[in-house]
Structures are given as structure tokens and as C-alpha cells.
Amino acid sequence: MIFREYIQDLWRLERGSVRQNRNAFVKIALVYPNRYHTGMASLGFQTVYRLFNDHPEVRCERAFLYGAPFDREIKTMESEEPLSCFDLVGFSFSFELDLFGIIHILMRASIQLLAQNRMEKDPLVMAGGVITSLNPAPLLPFVDGLVVGEAEGTIPQICQVLHFMKRQKNRRIDKLQALSEIEGVFIPKINKTVNKQILTSLDSHPTYTPIVTQKSHFGNMFVVEVGRGCSRGCLFCAAKTAYHPYRFRSMESIVETVARYNPGAHRIGLEGAALSDYPNLELLCEMLVDIGYEISLASIRADRVTPHLVDVLERGKVRSFTIAPEAGSEDLRRSIGKGMDDDTLRNVVHLLKDISLDVLKLYFLIGLPDEKEDDVQSIVGLARELADLFFSKHRKRKIRLSVNAFIPKPFTEFQVCPMASEKMLTEKRKQIKRGLKREKNIILSPKSSRNEILQGVLSMGNDEVGLAMGESVVSNISWKQAVQNRGIDIDVLIHRKRALDTNLPWYFIQNAGL
Ligand code: SF4
Known part of the structure; x- marks a missing residue:
């Protein structure tokens, strides 16, 4: 071809x-x-x-x-x-x-x-x-x-x-x-x-996908943005800081964007970091469903899910639902600013168990600051408990468990926190895998601890790190070798806690309000 x-x-x-x-x-x-x-x-x-x-x-x-x-x-x-x-x-x-x-x-x-x-x-x-x-x-x-x-x-x-x-x-x-x-x-x-530039009025700038194609990762879906930023206080979250401050669009402007610019997709994807905090989410979904659209939502906070929302989502033929507990235990969730108790998670899955949904996606982080040994085992326990509830009426459903490394992100409260080593991350993943080996319907998404370490190096690195990556491609050597050749100490860069007054490589960006 x-x-x-x-x-x-x-x-x-x-x-x-x-x-x-x-x-x-x-x-x-x-x-x-x-x-x-x-x-x-x-x-x-x-x-x-x-x-x-x-x-x-x-x-x-x-x-x-x-x-x-x-x-x-x-x-x-x-x-x-x-x-x-x-x-x-x-x-x-x-x-x-x-x-x-x-x-x-x-x-x-x-x-x-x-x-x-x-x-x-x-x-x-x-x-x-x-x-x-x-x-x-x-x-x-x-x-x-x-x-x-x-x-x-x-x-x-x-x-x-x-x-x-x-x-x-x-x-x-x-x-x-x-x-x-x-x-x-x-x-x-x-x-x-x-x-850093921030748009003051979202409504005057509709944001959507003018081109829809089945070859897109989202399939034939028209995606429209509902809001930017998030008002919650998760200490690790880059979405909160990158799109700061929290703003949302009027419902009228979102519906108008769909009416004017959707090139004919049947499915509408609503996007925004704090989608579940959108004040008119239920009404917006209901309006779109009443017009005849199917809907798809990015991750929803468990404490914002209501029976009515679940009902509307079922009518909107939502196929999968994403919840991000982030940590297995309530204590760790509190300490990272997620503040969501186990009962809230149980209640959501209880609501979801009766509707026709194929997949529940659960997102967790490992290697978080303050994480204890028990916390990794708590992920196994929570996933099993939620799975029992979710599968109670539909045995053929799936849970997709995404377990990602905590990577310190610029401008977050955790930007100076150390990242776990590759060996520790791999060991924690093995522990989770072992704990879930009998659970055939819980699918652990494949992740590479090695790539996560590389991501951490790029997240924290300076221009010297960039040059090393360039050399690794040009000279066809491993990125670790190239980094070492430039005298960059990965341990210091990502595995040690940095002092709060460290001059970090991204401080040339003036970030209003953070
Ligand atoms: S993790 Fe979600 S709820 Fe927490 S700050 Fe980020 S976007 Fe908001």
C-alpha cells in the first residue's frame, strides 16, 4: 500500500x-x-x-x-x-x-x-x-x-x-x-x-471534535468539553493544576455546540476533569438522551453518582463506567486529598449492578507518599469486594483494573515527593496480580514500570534530560545509558524527596492563582 x-x-x-x-x-x-x-x-x-x-x-x-x-x-x-x-x-x-x-x-x-x-x-x-x-x-x-x-x-x-x-x-x-x-x-x-494563558469565558470558545471517525480511539463519538480545571484538592493531580482554575460552560452552549457542530455521530462524549461536579450534569445528560443520543462520560467521582444519574446513563446506553478510588484504603485516600470512603464506593457499585453495563473501570495508584504495605493489599480487597457486588446479577461483566505508578507532577502539592523504584513498583504489581489470580473477570491492564520511571524522569527533568533523550535516539542507545553519559543521577532526580525551596525546571512558567 x-x-x-x-x-x-x-x-x-x-x-x-x-x-x-x-x-x-x-x-x-x-x-x-x-x-x-x-x-x-x-x-x-x-x-x-x-x-x-x-x-x-x-x-x-x-x-x-x-x-x-x-x-x-x-x-x-x-x-x-x-x-x-x-x-x-x-x-x-x-x-x-x-x-x-x-x-x-x-x-x-x-x-x-x-x-x-x-x-x-x-x-x-x-x-x-x-x-x-x-x-x-x-x-x-x-x-x-x-x-x-x-x-x-x-x-x-x-x-x-x-x-x-x-x-x-x-x-x-x-x-x-x-x-x-x-x-x-x-x-x-x-x-x-x-x-500561562487562561481563557476567561469558555462559552465564547466552544471546544469539540469537528471530525469524527471510527479510527479514533473513541470510535465514532463527538466529543464536547464541559469545563476545565477542578475545585477538589487531590494532592497528586496534574489535571487540576494544568487546567486551573475550575470553570464550566453553560448547558445552553454545550447543547448548541452539539446541535451546530456534530457531524452526525450518535454518541456524545462529555469531557472535563471535574465532570461530576458540573452543576447540571443530570439535566444535560437527560437532554442529550431525550434528543436520541447515546452518551459517554469521562471518570465520575463516586460521591456524585445518584440513582437518577445512573438511570439517565442507562437510557444513554453508557457501556462503561470509570471510578478512580486511587488508593485501596480510606486512610491513604484521606492523606492524598481524595477523601472518599469505602461506603461511597460500595453505594455506587450497588447502583450500577442492576443496569446494563459491560465494564467497570477502576483506577488506582501505587507508590504514593505515605503508602504502607497494607495499602497495596487493600487494593486487592477493595477490587474483590466491588467485583462481588458488580458481578452479582451479571456474571459476564468485566472489571478493568488500572494500576498506575504515582509520578510526581509539576505544580502539584506532591511535586517534590519521591517516586518508588522500578523494582518496588513491579513487586507491588505482582502482589496485586497474585491477590486477584482467581478473579477471572477482573482484568489487570498491562503497565510497564520501566516506562513509568522514564515518564517520571521526563516529568521532573530539565533540558539536559531532553538532550540525553535526543542522544539515545540518535545514537540508538538506551535512555538510561544516555542519561548516565550526561552525568544525570536518576536517584536524585526522582527517587529522593526534594527541598521545598528547590528551583524546579518549570518555574519559568508563571502560573496565575496556583
Ligand atoms: S483527581 Fe479528579 S477529583 Fe481529584 S483534583 Fe484531580 S480531577 Fe479533581
């Missing part, structure tokens, strides 16, 4: 589109540094794609980290042009490990890997996305600029600068200088700090 056939297959399955000006003067390649199905499930990626194309003088095209054999030279889906032909290559940076995708793509696109080596002919390389609001320091050597925070107000200004500067035939350094003057844009060569 040639690239064109591969792309045409993807096109055929896409419903909805983003209007593009084929003759636009400025060309932008928006790149998701992971597979198509992950990128197209990203509300942020789809929103930025739409916002760039809203500018009359900009044509924005998509590219992904395609699977072999289409990963040799990365081209855009729309015009099949190589990335090096664009004025700007913009990366959507949503997961720490996508740094490797960015490095691979730059190399395959024949764009100088290090920003400092780029010449006049090279495109500008920038990045935005949730990681650029947390810790983008490891990415800094590879980009000419970052967009920090919510990009709705920043993107039109970037388009304007690029358009004006290209017409004037300005030099690369002049473009960077002009971009550095936009609030929320950080040019490492020029700026020392950046103010």
Missing part, C-alpha cells in the same frame, strides 16, 4: 471537516507525535487544527507518527507535503513519552533536531498542549517556541505575526522576536519567563 492509499482510507472514514483555504499564504503543519487514532481522539489537537484554519491567510494540515512503512518521511495528510516545506511545524505535546515521537518525527522530516542548528530555510518548530503547561523543559532544546496555557487567544495572534512577517520577508530571528512578544508564547532564545 502506498501513502496516498493509506491516507485515502483514513479520509473515507472521517465525518465532518475543517474548512481550509488552499491558497493561503502561510502553511502550518500540525503534528500529533503519536498514532492517528490517538491524535484524532484529542480534543486539544482537533481544536487547534480548527483554530489555525479559521485564519483566512493560514492553511493548517495534519500529520501523525504513522506506523511503518509510512514513518520514513513524515508528510501531511492533506497535501502530502513533507514537513520541511511548511512555515511552522506545531507539535501537540500531551504525554511526556511523546517527546520521543517528536524527536523521531524531526529526524525523519530532515529538520535539524536541535533548535540552535536551524537555518533560515527551516520551518519554525513550536509546541503546545498540556505538557507545555506542566514541565516542557526536556523539550526546550528541540523547539523554537512554546505556547503555554490555553491557546484560543494566542493562536490568532501567532497567525497574524506569521502572515505579516512572511509578507515582509522577515528573517527567522525577527519572526521569533515578534512571536516572543505575544502573551503565552515562550521563545527560549529570547524570553526568560512566560505567563
